[in-house]
Amino acid sequence: MSQSLKKVTLITGASSGIGLELSHIFAKNGHDLILIARSSDKLYQLADELRNNYSIQVASFANDLSKMSEVQYVVDAIKSEGAFIEYLVNNAGVGDYGKFEDQDWDKIEQQINLNMKTLTYLCHAFLPVMKTKNTGHILNVASTAAFRPGPLMAVYFATKSYVLSLSEALSNELKDTNVYVTAYCPGATATNFAMNAQATNSSFI
Numbered sequence: 001m002s003q004s005l006k007k008v009t010l011i012t013g014a015s016s017g018i019g020l021e022l023s024h025i026f027a028k029n030g031h032d033l034i035l036i037a038r039s040s041d042k043l044y045q046l047a048d049e050l051r052n053n054y055s056i057q058v059a060s061f062a063n064d065l066s067k068m069s070e071v072q073y074v075v076d077a078i079k080s081e082g083a084f085i086e087y088l089v090n091n092a093g094v095g096d097y098g099k100f101e102d103q104d105w106d107k108i109e110q111q112i113n114l115n116m117k118t119l120t121y122l123c124h125a126f127l128p129v130m131k132t133k134n135t136g137h138i139l140n141v142a143s144t145a146a147f148r149p150g151p152l153m154a155v156y157f158a159t160k161s162y163v164l165s166l167s168e169a170l171s172n173e174l175k176d177t178n179v180y181v182t183a184y185c186p187g188a189t190a191t192n193f194a195m196n197a198q199a200t201n202s203s204f205i
């Protein structure tokens with residue numbers, strides 16, 4: 001990030017699916033963007049495309065947001081540039097299909113870290129300045145999975161219930177301010193999600 005950014009929107013999981021679409025929508029509306037995902041090639045290509053098409057500034061971080069050290073690195077880098085994150089889109093999320101006891105612990109931990117811990121950390125990192133400036137919006141991507149338990153995707157569904165619960169509670173805490181927290185709860189959407197979650201034959205998502 002070299003040049004100073006204006007009305008900045010941070011989008012996690014920008015390299016594909018819902019995050020990619022949201023990146024185009026925010027860009028079209030003139031927001032400067034900070035995009036995060038692991039796939040550096042896709043991310044840098046997207047950043048170039050959005051800069052060229054919409055005359056906005058775009059910074060990107062190719063980092064693994066399931067690793068707290070990398071999350072902290074990104075947050076510190078953004079804060080050290082003095083960028084004001086006016087819109088925070090916590091979109092990055094993963095699932096894993098299968099019986100709980102048969103699932104790989106690393107994949108369970110990745111879901112917990114990315115879907116809940118990192119989302120919470122980013123809200124906690126950027127909400128105070130939004131509140132001080134009395135303007136801002138956090139969009140947390142939950143799912144229709146937030147509204148019920150999900151056998152064979154038990155951890156994923158539980159993480160999305162957490163996202164919905166946290167978002168509603170924060171929204172209530174902020175009700176007398178101009179800072180808003182929204183939980184976005186899409187149903188099944190044609191992205192890479194089901195394939196990555198080994199859930200293409202599942203009727204749950």
Ligand SMILES: NC(=O)c1ccc[n+]([C@@H]2O[C@H](COP(=O)([O-])OP(=O)(O)OC[C@H]3O[C@@H](n4cnc5c(N)ncnc54)[C@H](OP(=O)(O)O)[C@@H]3O)[C@@H](O)[C@H]2O)c1
Nearest residue numbers: 013015016017018037038039065093143188189191192193
């Ligand atoms: N598709 C659906 O049916 C559906 C329904 C309801 C809710 N959702 C939610 O929508 C959100 C977006 O999913 P999607 O459907 O758009 O899936 P997707 O196409 O697989 O996109 C997921 C995005 O998250 C990024 N990501 C994954 N792991 C990451 C990590 N460890 N660190 C940083 N970025 C990571 C991916 O980029 P890299 O691989 O490059 O890191 C990608 O940009 C998720 O929270 C998901 O739970 C999806």
